[in-house]
Amino acid sequence: MTGVGAAPTLGAPADSGVRSAPARARSRSVLGYWRLYLAISPFYLLFLCFGLIPVGFSLYLSFHRWDGLGSMEYAGLSQYRYLLSDGQFWNSLTNTLIIWAIATLPMLFIALVTAVMLNSAVRFKNFYRFAYFLPNVTSVVAVAIIFTSIFSTNFGLANAVLQGLGLDQVAWLNTDWGIKISIAVLMTWQWTGYNALIFLAGLQTIPTELYEAARVDGAGPVQTFFRITVPMMRPIILFALVVSTVTGLQSFTEPQVLLANTNNTSTFAGGPGNSGQTMVLYFFQQSFDNNDFGYGAAIAWGIFLVVAIFSIVNWRLVQRGEK
Amino acid sequence: MKGTRARGLTLHISLIAGVLVSLFPFYWTIVMSTHSSTEIFQYPPKLLPGSHFDENVHHLFQKIDFFGSMFNTLVVAVSVTFLVLFFDSLAAFVFAKFHFPGRRALFVIMMGIFMVPAQLQAIPQFVIMAKLGWIGSLTSLVIPAAANAFGIFWMRQYMKGSIHDELMDSSRLDGCGFLRQYWHVALPVVRPGLAFLGIFTFMAQWNDYAWPLIALINPDHVTLQVALSQLNSVNGTTDYGMVMAGALLALIPLLVVFFIGARQIMADLAKGAIR
Numbered sequence: 001m002t003g004v005g006a007a008p009t010l011g012a013p014a015d016s017g018v019r020s021a022p023a024r025a026r027s028r029s030v031l032g033y034w035r036l037y038l039a040i041s042p043f044y045l046l047f048l049c050f051g052l053i054p055v056g057f058s059l060y061l062s063f064h065r066w067d068g069l070g071s072m073e074y075a076g077l078s079q080y081r082y083l084l085s086d087g088q089f090w091n092s093l094t095n096t097l098i099i100w101a102i103a104t105l106p107m108l109f110i111a112l113v114t115a116v117m118l119n120s121a122v123r124f125k126n127f128y129r130f131a132y133f134l135p136n137v138t139s140v141v142a143v144a145i146i147f148t149s150i151f152s153t154n155f156g157l158a159n160a161v162l163q164g165l166g167l168d169q170v171a172w173l174n175t176d177w178g179i180k181i182s183i184a185v186l187m188t189w190q191w192t193g194y195n196a197l198i199f200l201a202g203l204q205t206i207p208t209e210l211y212e213a214a215r216v217d218g219a220g221p222v223q224t225f226f227r228i229t230v231p232m233m234r235p236i237i238l239f240a241l242v243v244s245t246v247t248g249l250q251s252f253t254e255p256q257v258l259l260a261n262t263n264n265t266s267t268f269a270g271g272p273g274n275s276g277q278t279m280v281l282y283f284f285q286q287s288f289d290n291n292d293f294g295y296g297a298a299i300a301w302g303i304f305l306v307v308a309i310f311s312i313v314n315w316r317l318v319q320r321g322e323k
Numbered sequence: 324m325k326g327t328r329a330r331g332l333t334l335h336i337s338l339i340a341g342v343l344v345s346l347f348p349f350y351w352t353i354v355m356s357t358h359s360s361t362e363i364f365q366y367p368p369k370l371l372p373g374s375h376f377d378e379n380v381h382h383l384f385q386k387i388d389f390f391g392s393m394f395n396t397l398v399v400a401v402s403v404t405f406l407v408l409f410f411d412s413l414a415a416f417v418f419a420k421f422h423f424p425g426r427r428a429l430f431v432i433m434m435g436i437f438m439v440p441a442q443l444q445a446i447p448q449f450v451i452m453a454k455l456g457w458i459g460s461l462t463s464l465v466i467p468a469a470a471n472a473f474g475i476f477w478m479r480q481y482m483k484g485s486i487h488d489e490l491m492d493s494s495r496l497d498g499c500g501f502l503r504q505y506w507h508v509a510l511p512v513v514r515p516g517l518a519f520l521g522i523f524t525f526m527a528q529w530n531d532y533a534w535p536l537i538a539l540i541n542p543d544h545v546t547l548q549v550a551l552s553q554l555n556s557v558n559g560t561t562d563y564g565m566v567m568a569g570a571l572l573a574l575i576p577l578l579v580v581f582f583i584g585a586r587q588i589m590a591d592l593a594k595g596a597i598r
Contacts, residue, residue: 033423040414043470050467054447131342139530141548142570201593300442
């Protein structure tokens, strides 16, 4: 590719081929590009005001005590030290990881199986894709409200089914594991179809000759799935894993709406015994319920660190897969 | 032959079972929103729609300013969508088709912004909004969302592939300046990419919850999602018929937008993932 839209190559003349020769001479100086800078400036201005300055300020804030009204008080590392010994933070971290594990791993597996089935279905393909994707585009708030009614102890549908089967009722939104399972079910329901569509797109790039060869060699569907589909899909499975880890570690709306009415002390408590309190819920509780902005900022950096560690581990996995 | 047919049947039965699981909560919303509280408390549960929808909606409108909050959400979602489409496509056009000093560094900075978690910005943004006097007003939702890195990246990829250099050259020979190239040459070519970004942005704004919950302390100006969640957090016995009627009505506009753009959304989303 040459000419106007040539790919950016480092060290190439800044405006090679973009303008005619006299224009080029005129615009040697940076100012000559003012139109271009002006065109990209809105994003950078917004980023400066609502991205960069806030991130810097939250770092500053994490070393101070501040309730948002009075004066700030320098606190050094004490808030980070407190974070490390804060049982409620560790509880929220454990909750987040448990909910992530029981939601994400089954979800990715079901999504992959669904995608394989969708890939071999000839009829009604668009209808299926549409129906599977619908949960993902609907509002989490509305969905969480719907699931609150399904998991309600006395007249929820989940317990009605258990009762119909002759089993005991479960206080879904009032017990430690019930809360975590409810949140995980809600997440799985919302994201399985999304991941299935992503996987489907990946499946369509696998050459069909591979499957034909396997069939000639007498491989069954299960063998084909684990010997061809899963290895060929490795990069895209890891992509889905990375995305769902980053979003899963920052889950907020699902537990907040699902559990808001079962606890009247704080809207961010995550239900009885804080069993559904994720890291982000705890962050909101400290920052906006307790107005402890300084400690809230320290929690935010704690969350950032956790997400970063998981991203690096994931990234390593992707890299190894590409070797 | 017989084996493949049986396998095909199993396949469709499994897929339909998946569809039922996928769609059931929507059906359940309809069922719940059409029953009175006394009917909802009965066992066994009612599995078919009832006749109390009007009553539930009536209670809903007494409890919250449903149309007011829906109007607020609409104002936010529409303004953000137009701002994002304009600013993102303009920046993407520059990044895709022009060379200028610092372009690489600026692009890398922009991509780096993806990685910053929202929590790091929440407190300072709240403080900034408070200082500006925007807390409780819809401005606090619109302005920070008016341009984003994802949209610029998406449109840049799209423009690189679809706006040909010959088109740029000939339009320049015809005397088009930068703005006319953007408006008359680039935008018409990338209309499908804009449609995806627009629908995607609209839906994300319509569903946004965490930031509006914090920024809209003033009860005059809540968005639909915040109003809905307030219904759910009423202590004591919840009137589920009313709450579910609210959830259902709030989903309708979203579903309409999705029906219009579904094909494009599903195709483009997958394309973005394997790129």
